[in-house]
Amino acid sequence: MSGPSTYQPKNGFTRWLDARLPVMRLVHDSFVAYPTPRNLNYWWTFGAILSFCLAVQIVTGIILAMHYVGHVDLAFASVQRIDRDVPYGWLIQNIHSVGASMFFLAVYIHMFRGLYYGSYKAPREILWILGCIIYLLMVATAFLGYSLPWGQMSFWAATVITNLIGALPVVGESIKNWLMGGFAIDNPTLTRFFSLHYLLPFVIAGVVILHIWALHVSGQNNPAGVDPKDESDTVPFTPHATMKDLFALTVFLILFAIFVFYMPDSLGHPDNYIPANPVVTPPHIVPEWYLLPFYAILRAIDFNVGPIDSKLGGVILMFASIAILFVLPWLDTSKIRSMRYRPVARQFFLIFVAVCIALGWCGQMNPSYSMFTAGEFRAGLHWVEGGQSIQRAVTAESERRAGATFEEAAEAMKAEGAQIVMVDRSSPTDATLTAISGGQLREAELTAHSLDELEAQIAERKAALGAAGVPYVEIERNLPFEFTVTRFAQILTAYYFLFFLVILPLLGLRETPGRVPETIAKSIRGAA
Amino acid sequence: MAETTADAADAPHDAHDAPSRRDFIYVAAGAVGAVGTIAAIWPLIDQMNPAADTRAMATTEIDLAALQEGQQIVATWQGKPVFVRHRTAAEIAAARRDDYAPLKDPATDASRLVQADGKPGNPAFLVLQASCTHLGCVPTFAAGDYRGWMCPCHGSHYDTSGRIRRGPAPLNLAVAPYVYLTETSIRIG
Numbered sequence: 001m002s003g004p005s006t007y008q009p010k011n012g013f014t015r016w017l018d019a020r021l022p023v024m025r026l027v028h029d030s031f032v033a034y035p036t037p038r039n040l041n042y043w044w045t046f047g048a049i050l051s052f053c054l055a056v057q058i059v060t061g062i063i064l065a066m067h068y069v070g071h072v073d074l075a076f077a078s079v080q081r082i083d084r085d086v087p088y089g090w091l092i093q094n095i096h097s098v099g100a101s102m103f104f105l106a107v108y109i110h111m112f113r114g115l116y117y118g119s120y121k122a123p124r125e126i127l128w129i130l131g132c133i134i135y136l137l138m139v140a141t142a143f144l145g146y147s148l149p150w151g152q153m154s155f156w157a158a159t160v161i162t163n164l165i166g167a168l169p170v171v172g173e174s175i176k177n178w179l180m181g182g183f184a185i186d187n188p189t190l191t192r193f194f195s196l197h198y199l200l201p202f203v204i205a206g207v208v209i210l211h212i213w214a215l216h217v218s219g220q221n222n223p224a225g226v227d228p229k230d231e232s233d234t235v236p237f238t239p240h241a242t243m244k245d246l247f248a249l250t251v252f253l254i255l256f257a258i259f260v261f262y263m264p265d266s267l268g269h270p271d272n273y274i275p276a277n278p279v280v281t282p283p284h285i286v287p288e289w290y291l292l293p294f295y296a297i298l299r300a301i302d303f304n305v306g307p308i309d310s311k312l313g314g315v316i317l318m319f320a321s322i323a324i325l326f327v328l329p330w331l332d333t334s335k336i337r338s339m340r341y342r343p344v345a346r347q348f349f350l351i352f353v354a355v356c357i358a359l360g361w362c363g364q365m366n367p368s369y370s371m372f373t374a375g376e377f378r379a380g381l382h383w384v385e386g387g388q389s390i391q392r393a394v395t396a397e398s399e400r401r402a403g404a405t406f407e408e409a410a411e412a413m414k415a416e417g418a419q420i421v422m423v424d425r426s427s428p429t430d431a432t433l434t435a436i437s438g439g440q441l442r443e444a445e446l447t448a449h450s451l452d453e454l455e456a457q458i459a460e461r462k463a464a465l466g467a468a469g470v471p472y473v474e475i476e477r478n479l480p481f482e483f484t485v486t487r488f489a490q491i492l493t494a495y496y497f498l499f500f501l502v503i504l505p506l507l508g509l510r511e512t513p514g515r516v517p518e519t520i521a522k523s524i525r526g527a528a
Numbered sequence: 529m530a531e532t533t534a535d536a537a538d539a540p541h542d543a544h545d546a547p548s549r550r551d552f553i554y555v556a557a558g559a560v561g562a563v564g565t566i567a568a569i570w571p572l573i574d575q576m577n578p579a580a581d582t583r584a585m586a587t588t589e590i591d592l593a594a595l596q597e598g599q600q601i602v603a604t605w606q607g608k609p610v611f612v613r614h615r616t617a618a619e620i621a622a623a624r625r626d627d628y629a630p631l632k633d634p635a636t637d638a639s640r641l642v643q644a645d646g647k648p649g650n651p652a653f654l655v656l657q658a659s660c661t662h663l664g665c666v667p668t669f670a671a672g673d674y675r676g677w678m679c680p681c682h683g684s685h686y687d688t689s690g691r692i693r694r695g696p697a698p699l700n701l702a703v704a705p706y707v708y709l710t711e712t713s714i715r716i717g
Contacts, residue, residue, distance in 0.1 A: 159664045160665075164663075180578075182606070184607035184608040186582075188579065278608075279604065424625060428628060455694075459673065
């Protein structure tokens, strides 16, 4: 896109250098003369903001590593020391932890920008895939970094995530122990997480260079999604893009500073101020906000699919939700890049954004929390006061027939005048039936607003009756339809995958795109 | 390969079709090089596995005498928490009564007491790995519908035999491998 180099060395030294190492030429061609489309909006400033975020994390991180101690007994205290005793340590540590959140905020805007304006389509597939790799590396780095302060959330997040790998069949357990360097999260885990947390940002920096390289080969996309026709459709990177990026960065820094100075802990979890304790689990384990949607997808699978159990199913879907981004350029069949000219796709895109946010909400909720229930939870209790009990042993022919046999026997005893019959199974095919006849049949109806509440009431009533000398209570549960966070997350997860696997491929073949105005389809001066 | 096989002495057949001795040497050298590279990388990968001192801490001995009926202690074995529960008669009875109830992961109470050497255990003392089979949280003692354990993370209920009864966990709490050293002491691992 950038064409032949226009760099002119100005003096003897730069001419001498240019003949030996044309580094000034590279900078000039990439960041000064580089033509950027005229019509870029502010969504295009996040590339520069992200570069800034990476630089901030690397610089503050290197400083923090001078004071941090990577040992299970000392790590928590060393972070506290950075916050309290090290000169400006509070500032640097806050910038680093808030910076992670800001980095993800910016990368999500950047990714949604790419999705909306079709920046992943030809010829920018490699550019998009490199971006996905950077995102994956960011997730890994953030996860490793979150475990370093060795608070309760650090420890248990590390436990939950390594357990995910243990869900893999056959090799899962060995890989898990290999990653942890032991049989549980412990000092060997912490030291390797520290080492890798230090390494990965530099890998990210390397991939960022490739990302920018690919960008400068294919040129930037733009809000119209129509490639610039000639030079008049573009402006030089400096000063136009440089100044615009700097302005956007300044606005972004205001938000950054508000968090750093006024609410540095608001994006984290208070439990991470409790030192890690391997024998006590915090009541509610959640990842940092930027990983909540994936956590929701992970937990959405609460059923087994054939040989794949619910845990492995969740793990597969969670990784698939990121993996699918890699093949997106070949899933979207539409030749039109910008959703400005795809009115139907645009509606689906907006739903997709809402779904991602709703998944984040699901991720931080208790998965069994009822969003609404169709009616109350009821249980009918029957018991007999007084009366005599008769016991009868019953043997079924086979294990498969056992349930039906015991039920028939119980019905027979009821026909003989028993008030209630209780079945105690003593082996797969044997049971002792206790029938109580005579006495007074009593019943009670329990109602509650949740299953937990109902079960608690049943347990309480059973204990009270047991103390009053009533050994047998018949319980009949009547549960209403319940719409839990898990069900909601399942619907959202389904949309997430449908959007990529069905909606985008079909829509590109069927939709009628909006008309691109003449003024955009042609170059500014070329039209005249 | 065309250049190297041009020498007629090395290539008795047509240089373009038949593999020459030089081709063979290239492939053989390449294969040896690949094996050597893998052998050189292996230590760099294997170093992450549990080290000798970590593996050496693989057993834990516990004195049961101090453990009163109705109590449990949380011991650590290989860095992981382990429940040792001294069950009451009522808890044992409740566990046995449900041996053939509809269970997500069917197991009898007796099968969960068996020692690592295959001998039957003492029903009073249940030794389990304290890690919820859902995502590895430590369940809370004597809580939940069945008064066994309840996991605070995602609400899995376990009975007094540590079997999963309600909630997202797929399996029963795993039995920790243990043996009785004396009447009142056990070794885990």
